[in-house]
Amino acid sequence: MRRLFILALLSCIVFSVKSQEFLSLDSCRALAIANNKDLMISNERINSAHYERKAAFTNYLPSLSATGAYMRNQKEFSLLNNDQKGALNHVGTTVNGSIQEFAQAIGTQFPDLQPLVSSLGNTVVDPLNGIGNSVVDAFRTDTRNVYAGALTLTQPLYMGGKIRAYNKITKYTEELAHQQHQTGLQEVILSTDQAYWQVVSLANKKKLAESYLKLLRKMDSDMEKMINEGVATKADGLSVRVKVNEAEMTLTKVEDGLSLSKMLLCQLCGLDLTTPITLLDESIEDIPVMKNNTAFDMDAVYSTRPEIRSLELGTQIYKQKVNVTRAEHLPTVALMGNYIVSNPSVFNGFENKFRGMWNVGVAVQIPIWNWGEGMYKVKAAKAEARIAEYQLNDAKEKIELQVNQSVFKVNEATKKLNMAQKNMEKANENLRYATLGFEEGVIPALNLLEAQTAWVSAQSDKIDAQIDVKLTEIYLQKSLGTLKSSPN
Numbered sequence: 001m002r003r004l005f006i007l008a009l010l011s012c013i014v015f016s017v018k019s020q021e022f023l024s025l026d027s028c029r030a031l032a033i034a035n036n037k038d039l040m041i042s043n044e045r046i047n048s049a050h051y052e053r054k055a056a057f058t059n060y061l062p063s064l065s066a067t068g069a070y071m072r073n074q075k076e077f078s079l080l081n082n083d084q085k086g087a088l089n090h091v092g093t094t095v096n097g098s099i100q101e102f103a104q105a106i107g108t109q110f111p112d113l114q115p116l117v118s119s120l121g122n123t124v125v126d127p128l129n130g131i132g133n134s135v136v137d138a139f140r141t142d143t144r145n146v147y148a149g150a151l152t153l154t155q156p157l158y159m160g161g162k163i164r165a166y167n168k169i170t171k172y173t174e175e176l177a178h179q180q181h182q183t184g185l186q187e188v189i190l191s192t193d194q195a196y197w198q199v200v201s202l203a204n205k206k207k208l209a210e211s212y213l214k215l216l217r218k219m220d221s222d223m224e225k226m227i228n229e230g231v232a233t234k235a236d237g238l239s240v241r242v243k244v245n246e247a248e249m250t251l252t253k254v255e256d257g258l259s260l261s262k263m264l265l266c267q268l269c270g271l272d273l274t275t276p277i278t279l280l281d282e283s284i285e286d287i288p289v290m291k292n293n294t295a296f297d298m299d300a301v302y303s304t305r306p307e308i309r310s311l312e313l314g315t316q317i318y319k320q321k322v323n324v325t326r327a328e329h330l331p332t333v334a335l336m337g338n339y340i341v342s343n344p345s346v347f348n349g350f351e352n353k354f355r356g357m358w359n360v361g362v363a364v365q366i367p368i369w370n371w372g373e374g375m376y377k378v379k380a381a382k383a384e385a386r387i388a389e390y391q392l393n394d395a396k397e398k399i400e401l402q403v404n405q406s407v408f409k410v411n412e413a414t415k416k417l418n419m420a421q422k423n424m425e426k427a428n429e430n431l432r433y434a435t436l437g438f439e440e441g442v443i444p445a446l447n448l449l450e451a452q453t454a455w456v457s458a459q460s461d462k463i464d465a466q467i468d469v470k471l472t473e474i475y476l477q478k479s480l481g482t483l484k485s486s487p488n
Contacts, residue, residue: 021277032192035270042181049174056170059163062155069148077141141350147343160330165323176313182306195265201467202258203282209251216244236445287466294407304481311392318385325381329374331366406476413472417465427458
């Protein structure tokens with residue numbers, strides 16, 4: 001039974017250790033990048049732009065298409081009218097009538113020839129009527145059921161430069177998608193770092209609040225003893241209890257803020273909001289800060305900032321759109337080849353057979369007059385290209401201002417940290433003297449409380465200054481375009 005209890009206890013300990021997430025800044029960045037939906041969308045946009053570029057290249061290549069059609073007509077087309085058909089169907093009868101009239105005419109002069117000619121006319125009726133019927137049948141088109149098909153090969157020869165411009169646009173668009181992904185990546189890293197150091201700050205403030213509350217509770221216990229001994233007043237005891245209540249409330253606020261900050265970090269990292277996480281930097285008593293190099297070259301900044309590169313690509317895209325617009329109003333030349341098949345076919349008279357033929361040729365389209373539409377569209381496209389250039393220049397000016405502001409903030413944060421460290425040293429010394437004086441009974445409790453409050457405030461300011469230095473370093477890296485997925 002005892003062994004089972006120990007085994008269950010060890011299982012619980014192992015499970016609790018495994019369920020606890022220990023995260024570094026590097027792992028938080030990696031989780032945030034892997035689980036960010038906006039970055040997933042931008043990755044798909046990169047894929048889309050990549051395939052668009054491949055599709056644009058196919059415009060250089062010949063295209064092959066097939067077309068088929070079937071049509072049922074109510075009536076067939078007729079090359080002979082009804083009178084012509086009737087005449088051909090009764091051609092023998094008509095000839096016989098003419099022969100009989102001729103027989104009667106010669107019968108008055110040659111009575112012996114009349115029966116011979118009359119019998120000759122009767123003899124040719126059926127054969128000639130048959131021949132007439134054959135001619136009528138030969139002229140039938142039988143076009144009530146019509147089938148047609150065509151296989152077409154088209155090779156562009158000159159499209160006014162549209163194909164080349166469109167290929168350049170898709171190439172720039174793909175690179176633009178990469179730059180926009182990089183911009184989103186830096187935003188995710190910045191948000192993650194802000195949440196990470198916010199948690200570290202509140203974790204240190206929580207430890208500070210806990211130690212301050214512990215100190216006040218000890219002082220409250222000592223004050224009770226001093227009141228019982230008659231060396232302190234109840235007013236002194238009430239002052240200490242008020243401070244204890246304030247410290248408990250402060251600790252509660254810090255704990256709530258820490259819980260919410262960890263939830264925010266979990267959300268950014270793609271973890272469940274209730275996942276218990278512990279940051280590796282939470283246990284650091286004194287957050288290390290390094291001296292930042294604030295020297296920069298604006299040309300290098302312009303080359304590394306994805307926003308500038310995106311605007312440069314946008315400018316190039318609009319310039320190529322001018323070429324596309326101009327190409328729409330230039331002559332186009334294409335080589336075409338077809339194989340056409342139909343039923344009925346007319347290549348050997350009208351036949352109810354599938355027969356076809358091939359043809360090749362060159363198609364040329366030349367715009368002649370459009371009331372200046374092409375000129376107006378080209379001017380509109382040029383205006384959009386100039387807008388993109390103005391936006392690029394404006395962005396460069398704003399980025400230069402942003403970089404200088406980031407440098408000032410870094411220097412300011414460094415100065416604040418130096419001041420906070422000096423204030424901390426003074427607060428430590430003041431608290432030490434106040435504690436010794438209170439223990440010796442030469443300093444009242446109110447002075448000790450003031451010294452303790454000043455020490456807590458100085459320690460809190462020091463934590464804020466250290467976090468501020470960390471954050472301003474990140475802001476500077478982002479403004480310089482050097483913020484990477486790995487903090488090292």
